[in-house]
Amino acid sequence: xxxxxxxxxxxxxxxxxxxxxxxxxxxxxxxxxxxxxxxxxxxxxxxxxxxxxxxxxxxxxxxxxxxxxxxxxxxxxxxxxxxxxxxxxxxxxxxxxxxxxxxxxxxxxxxxxxxxxxxxxxxxxxxxxxxxxxxxxxxxxxxxxxxxxxxxxxxxxxxxxxxxxxxxxxxxxxxxxxxxxxxxx
Numbered sequence: 145x146x147x148x149x150x151x152x153x154x155x156x157x158x159x160x161x162x163x164x165x166x167x168x169x170x171x172x173x174x175x176x177x178x179x180x181x182x183x184x185x186x187x188x189x190x191x192x193x194x195x196x197x198x199x200x201x202x203x204x205x206x207x208x209x210x211x212x213x214x215x216x217x218x219x220x221x222x223x224x225x226x227x228x229x230x231x232x233x234x235x236x237x238x239x240x241x242x243x244x245x246x247x248x249x250x251x252x253x254x255x256x257x258x259x260x261x262x263x264x265x266x267x268x269x270x271x272x273x274x275x276x277x278x279x280x281x282x283x284x285x286x287x288x289x290x291x292x293x294x295x296x297x298x299x300x301x302x303x304x305x306x307x308x309x310x311x312x313x314x315x316x317x318x319x320x321x322x323x324x325x326x327x328x329x
Contacts, residue, residue: 152193155227159200160191162239166246181246188249189242197228200238202245204252209244212237251314254321255304278307297323 156179163181164170171182178190178201190201202208205215205223212234215223225238285306287299297319300312304320312320 151229152198155198156191156193159198159227159238159242162242163189163191163246166243167250169250170246183246183249183253186249186253188245197226197231199224199226200242201225202241204245204248208241208248210241212240214238214241247314251312251317254317255312281306293319 160172160179160181164172166181167183169183171184173180173182175187175190178192180187180190182188187203189203190199192199192201201222201224202215204221205217206219206221210223214225214233214237216226217223225233225241227233281303285299285302288295291299293316297316300316300320301323304312
């Protein structure tokens, strides 16, 4: 990033500063030679300058919303926004993507901490399944259609105890955490 002293370097430094400013818990490191923004050890974004463009990338870009349709790439998880001289883009939408990637990773880490807590035991993984999906549990415990918030909360509490296929949704995270604390008492 620093090797590019021209416009591409300035673009990279600008957007990496946005990643740094997402929160006090943001750490930075070099990952595969790319300046990378992390929460703890979990990377959420990176920047890298090339000869003709700069990428602002997201490690879980395929899983975040992109209303501005800025993200490029076809990887299973990663996506990036290609920036450079003469390329028009929506700076507000890119800032929102960065904040969304940060918030998403933070929620995933908090949900993982809940699942790993003594109050919620993670099931032993089925070695034949690489996604940590408990298919038998899901087959028996479908989320009812039109479920209200209380039903969704209970379903996600049971899900966290029996399956590790995805984190608790950020919209329910605080309530799940509070409910688990109450139940521990």
